[in-house]
Amino acid sequence: MIATLLIGLREGLEAALVVGVLLAYVNKIGRRDAAAKIWLGVGAAILLSLITGAVLTYGAYGLSFTAQEAIGGLLSLVAVAMVTWMVFWMLKMSRGIGGELRSQIDRALLGNGWGVAAVGFVSVAREGIETALFIWATTRATDTTPLLGFAAAVSGILLASVLGWLLYRGMLRINLTVFFRWSGALLIVFAAGVLAYAIHDLQEAGFLPGPFAAVPPGAGAFAAAWFGDAAWAFRVPHIIAPDGVLGVLLKGTVGFSPEMTRLEVIAWALYLVITLPLFLVASYRGARATRKETPCPPSAPAAASSR
Amino acid sequence: MSTISPRRGFVALGAIGAATLTLTACVPNAGTGANAQSIAVTASDTACNVEAAEAQSGTITFTVKNDGSKVNEFYVLGSNELTIIGEVENIAPGSSRDLTVQVGPGDYFTSCKPGMIGTGVGQAAFAVTGDAVATTPEEDAVVAQYVGYVKTQTEELVPQVAAFVAAYQAGDDETARQLFPIARINYERIEPTAEQFGDLDPKIDYRKPGAIEEGLPFTGFHRIEQDLWLDEAIANYSTPEKDHYPKDDLKPLTPEERKEIGDQLVADVNELKDEVASPDFTLTLADITEGAKGLLDEVAAPDGKLPGEENEFAHTDLYDFTANVEGAQVAFDTVRGLLEANGGEDLAKQLDERFADMFALLETYGSYDEGFVFYDTVDQQQRNELAAKLTALSEPMSKLTAGVVQG
Numbered sequence: 001m002i003a004t005l006l007i008g009l010r011e012g013l014e015a016a017l018v019v020g021v022l023l024a025y026v027n028k029i030g031r032r033d034a035a036a037k038i039w040l041g042v043g044a045a046i047l048l049s050l051i052t053g054a055v056l057t058y059g060a061y062g063l064s065f066t067a068q069e070a071i072g073g074l075l076s077l078v079a080v081a082m083v084t085w086m087v088f089w090m091l092k093m094s095r096g097i098g099g100e101l102r103s104q105i106d107r108a109l110l111g112n113g114w115g116v117a118a119v120g121f122v123s124v125a126r127e128g129i130e131t132a133l134f135i136w137a138t139t140r141a142t143d144t145t146p147l148l149g150f151a152a153a154v155s156g157i158l159l160a161s162v163l164g165w166l167l168y169r170g171m172l173r174i175n176l177t178v179f180f181r182w183s184g185a186l187l188i189v190f191a192a193g194v195l196a197y198a199i200h201d202l203q204e205a206g207f208l209p210g211p212f213a214a215v216p217p218g219a220g221a222f223a224a225a226w227f228g229d230a231a232w233a234f235r236v237p238h239i240i241a242p243d244g245v246l247g248v249l250l251k252g253t254v255g256f257s258p259e260m261t262r263l264e265v266i267a268w269a270l271y272l273v274i275t276l277p278l279f280l281v282a283s284y285r286g287a288r289a290t291r292k293e294t295p296c297p298p299s300a301p302a303a304a305s306s307r
Numbered sequence: 308m309s310t311i312s313p314r315r316g317f318v319a320l321g322a323i324g325a326a327t328l329t330l331t332a333c334v335p336n337a338g339t340g341a342n343a344q345s346i347a348v349t350a351s352d353t354a355c356n357v358e359a360a361e362a363q364s365g366t367i368t369f370t371v372k373n374d375g376s377k378v379n380e381f382y383v384l385g386s387n388e389l390t391i392i393g394e395v396e397n398i399a400p401g402s403s404r405d406l407t408v409q410v411g412p413g414d415y416f417t418s419c420k421p422g423m424i425g426t427g428v429g430q431a432a433f434a435v436t437g438d439a440v441a442t443t444p445e446e447d448a449v450v451a452q453y454v455g456y457v458k459t460q461t462e463e464l465v466p467q468v469a470a471f472v473a474a475y476q477a478g479d480d481e482t483a484r485q486l487f488p489i490a491r492i493n494y495e496r497i498e499p500t501a502e503q504f505g506d507l508d509p510k511i512d513y514r515k516p517g518a519i520e521e522g523l524p525f526t527g528f529h530r531i532e533q534d535l536w537l538d539e540a541i542a543n544y545s546t547p548e549k550d551h552y553p554k555d556d557l558k559p560l561t562p563e564e565r566k567e568i569g570d571q572l573v574a575d576v577n578e579l580k581d582e583v584a585s586p587d588f589t590l591t592l593a594d595i596t597e598g599a600k601g602l603l604d605e606v607a608a609p610d611g612k613l614p615g616e617e618n619e620f621a622h623t624d625l626y627d628f629t630a631n632v633e634g635a636q637v638a639f640d641t642v643r644g645l646l647e648a649n650g651g652e653d654l655a656k657q658l659d660e661r662f663a664d665m666f667a668l669l670e671t672y673g674s675y676d677e678g679f680v681f682y683d684t685v686d687q688q689q690r691n692e693l694a695a696k697l698t699a700l701s702e703p704m705s706k707l708t709a710g711v712v713q714g
């Protein structure tokens with residue numbers, strides 16, 4: 001039961017944390033309407049995943065392994081791109097304004113709020129199908145009543161949601177300028193984890209070279225190092241059990257898993273090394289500058305334009 | 308980026324996400340679809356028991372039940388034990404999950420990963436038999452074309468061998484010596500294919516040392532060669548380094564023995580022709596490309612043409628050399644379209660040039676019609692030159708399979 005619960009926690013944690021930050025963000029700048037839209041996006045993603053999962057589980061056709069990994073991996077890449085872009089876009093637009101003013105600018109910047117809603121949607125949907133398949137599978141449990149397995153899985157996801165909610169509550173308490181910095185930095189750290197996850201999925205499916213593929217004939221020594229056993233960066237499952245509480249929490253927050261491939265680690269490190277300093281430098285510079293000019297708020301597209 | 312509104316950007320990204328969904332590939336679930344097979348797997352913390360170790364090609368559903376105390380994963384791996392054909396993760400203790408895969412015939416492995424750790428436990432071989440998964444029509448056409456070539460060569464081989472054997476059995480050694488290299492041409496062009504029929508190649512084309520090493524009777528082309536160039540053979544096997552070879556067969560064969568050995572060679576090449584003509588005979592693309600490379604390796608082998616060991620008594624190695632290169636060239640030419648379709652134009656061009664160089668050099672030594680010089684008159688420097696051209700050709704040839712066979 002605990003094992004099932006932990007799986008649910010691991011699968012749900014990353015999404016819950018991202019959504020927590022998003023909600024704190026829109027709340028902090030007083031856009032309750034956007035919060036509602038985020039919930040709508042998250043709800044839609046959950047519903048879509050559950051329905052798709054059920055169809056694939058109980059219907060006539062399942063999803064091939066490769067397709068499943070491709071969807072998870074590519075959607076994760078999309079999520080990373082969206083989160084990164086959102087963070088920098090907000091930063092750029094609200095550069096050089098003190099905290100109080102900035103919140104007003106941001107309020108206008110959010111546009112009609114569908115953008116953040118889309119980030120929420122993708123963050124949940126990226127692993128939604130896999131998680132839904134897992135949840136439906138627990139209803140076919142053998143040793144225990146199906147209901148118990150199902151309850152354990154859902155509890156895990158609820159526990160992830162609680163952690164996301166705690167983060168949200170905590171973030172609401174901090175000073176506005178600090179908050180903007182931290183929310184962005186956290187989102188970048190989460191996104192790095194999601195990126196590592198995506199690389200791993202795509203390696204498993206054979207779209208990228210990795211430990212699950214043999215060295216192609218005629219490959220040089222450099223190329224060969226990216227295939228087979230040489231492709232692992234480290235394997236320490238005997239130190240941190242991947243099914244233990246610590247392993248689950250690490251995986252669900254910063255994307256660390258006890259066995260990582262070199263490509264995964266490189267992508268994760270490159271992403272962090274590039275984006276985090278960029279973001280922090282820009283963010284501090286923005287806070288120090290005391291320019292009085294108010295940038296023209298972009299004409300927010302009319303709400304409900306094309307939907 | 309500055310002119311794009313965030314909302315529009317997100318919608319675009321969303322579209323990319325949606326596009327990934329169009330990549331979906333569906334597999335029939337258990338109990339549906341034609342000849343769906345279901346195999347039960349019992350996983351635990353220490354074992355991975357797969358109910359059956361073999362199945363028919365097509366759709367296979369593994370129902371994996373976790374009887375252990377740890378979260379488990381189940382993998383189906385390719386023959387290299389690395390490629391993941393399919394996996395199902397997050398099998399909680401006490402629960403059961405399905406993995407459905409579509410596989411063609413071949414060797415696979417199954418394995419479980421209790422606790423999601425490391426190399427897993429209970430790795431076992433899993434064999435899939437039956438029909439190959441459908442290939443693309445274009446590939447089929449290429450394979451059919453090459454199979455046609457192999458058939459034609461065996462059909463030409465039979466009368467050439469018959470004429471050679473007839474002269475030999477009639478005691479017309481002069482004619483037989485002239486026909487010997489000619490009778491081998493068609494065989495040498497398709498040697499790797501002939502080698503697929505395990506027992507035929509040793510009977511037809513084993514050299515004396517090879518036959519002795521494997522404890523097989525010394526028959527076929529080279530047995531007749533030894534008899535036709537007996538003086539050469541006696542001289543050859545009197546050297547101290549060949550002292551350990553038996554000498555009892557270094558005497559002229561009687562007409563009866565000639566008949567026996569000649570008839571067997573004719574029968575063997577006829578059997579080869581029939582094997583190749585059978586509707587069951589087919590090759591894969593990789594067989595063709597690897598065979599092309601194999602033909603070049605044959606030339607360079609320590610007991611091959613380049614060192615002059617192939618026809619150690621007749622010294623007609625240049626005929627075989629040329630035929631091997633011709634066979635490789637035909638194989639490459641047959642798959643050229645696929646290579647170029649996969650973006651291998653540069654490789655194709657390079658191979659064309661290297662083949663032309665090789666043939667140009669071989670032509671300086673003669674031709675089938677005019678006759679080639681005997682290889683014992685080719686000095687070491689000339690042999691080095693031949694080796695250099697051959698190596699220059701082998702090198703791009705080793706990339707052919709990867710360029711043609713995708714995935």
